Amino acid sequence: MTQSHDPAVPEAGTLPETSTLTKAQHYAGPALAVLGVLSALSLFLPLAKAFGYSVGWFSSDAPEGEGALLMVCFLLAAAAGLAAHFLRKTWVRIVAGLLALLVGIFAVMDGFGNIARIQEAGSGIVEPGASLFLIGLFGLLMLVAGVLLLLPQRRRGVRTAGGPIA
Numbered sequence: 001m002t003q004s005h006d007p008a009v010p011e012a013g014t015l016p017e018t019s020t021l022t023k024a025q026h027y028a029g030p031a032l033a034v035l036g037v038l039s040a041l042s043l044f045l046p047l048a049k050a051f052g053y054s055v056g057w058f059s060s061d062a063p064e065g066e067g068a069l070l071m072v073c074f075l076l077a078a079a080a081g082l083a084a085h086f087l088r089k090t091w092v093r094i095v096a097g098l099l100a101l102l103v104g105i106f107a108v109m110d111g112f113g114n115i116a117r118i119q120e121a122g123s124g125i126v127e128p129g130a131s132l133f134l135i136g137l138f139g140l141l142m143l144v145a146g147v148l149l150l151l152p153q154r155r156r157g158v159r160t161a162g163g164p165i166a
Contacts, residue, residue, distance in 0.1 A: 019154070021151075021154075022153075022154050024148050025148050025149070025151060025153055028081075028084070028145045028148035028149045029081045029082065029083075029084035029085030029086075029093075029096065029145075029149065030081060030082070030085050031081070031141070031145050032077055032078065032080065032081025032084070032096065032100050032142060032145040032146070032149070033078045033079075033081035033082045033085070034078075034081075035077070035078075035081075035138050035141050035142050035145060036074045036075060036076075036077040036078025036079075036081060036103075036142075037074070037075075037078050038134070038138055039070075039074040039077075039107060039134070039135055039138040039139070039142075040070075040071055040074040040075055040078070042130070042131050042134035042135055042138065043056075043057045043058070043067055043070055043071055043074075043131060043135075044056065044057070044058075044131075045129060045130045045131040045134065046129030046130060046131060047059075047062060047114075047128075047129045047131050047132065048118055048126055048127065048128055048129050048132075049126070049127050049129055050125050050126040050127065051125075054129060055129075056129075056131070057070065057131065066110075070106075070107070070110065070135070073103045073106060073107075074103065074107075076099060076103070077096075077099055077100055077103040077142060080092075080095060080096035080099045080100070081096055081100070081145070083096060084096035084097075084149055093149050093150070093153075094149075094150065096146075096149050097145075097146045097147070097148075097149030097150035098146070098150070099146075100142045100143070100145050100146030100149060101142075101143060101146035101147070101150075103139070103142055104139045104140070104141075104142030104143035104145075104146055105139070105143065106139070107135050107136065107138060107139025107142060108136055108139035108140055108143070109139075110135060110136075110139075111131075111132045111133065111134070111135035111136025111137070111139055112132075112136040114128065114132050115128040115132045115133065115136065118132075
């Protein structure tokens with residue numbers, strides 16, 4: 001006689017399969033750290049270029065102090081991502097998630113906003129640099145990491161057939 005097995009309930013003594021969301025939540029902290037470092041590095045790429053001349057975030061023609069503010073924000077986000085991953089405390093995940101959302105919004109608005117302003121004012125002469133595209137893209141990804149950090153984590157446990165999670 002064959003015994004029927006409910007696929008929703010794992011065998012006693014086995015761990016249930018980890019969902020994609022749980023895996024994404026687990027890697028959100030390290031992803032935020034990598035995004036923070038990559039965003040900080042992208043500040044050294046050209047901000048805008050015209051007539052073969054490029055302007056960077058830290059050049060004399062760039063907005064005063066904006067590059068330094070972005071650098072501090074990105075490095076804080078990277079440190080928060082590492083802290084969330086290694087300390088594994090709920091309050092650290094919340095702080096890291098909120099910081100990721102704030103820095104992500106700032107990066108998206110700064111990156112894509114400056115692209116729009118340069119294209120609008122430049123009349124084809126001034127082109128946005130790679131830095132703006134990368135900062136906008138990394139900002140979007142920081143928003144995703146922030147949301148994943150703020151989502152409640154699922155408990156992993158063993159479910160015995162017909163019993164509670166142990």
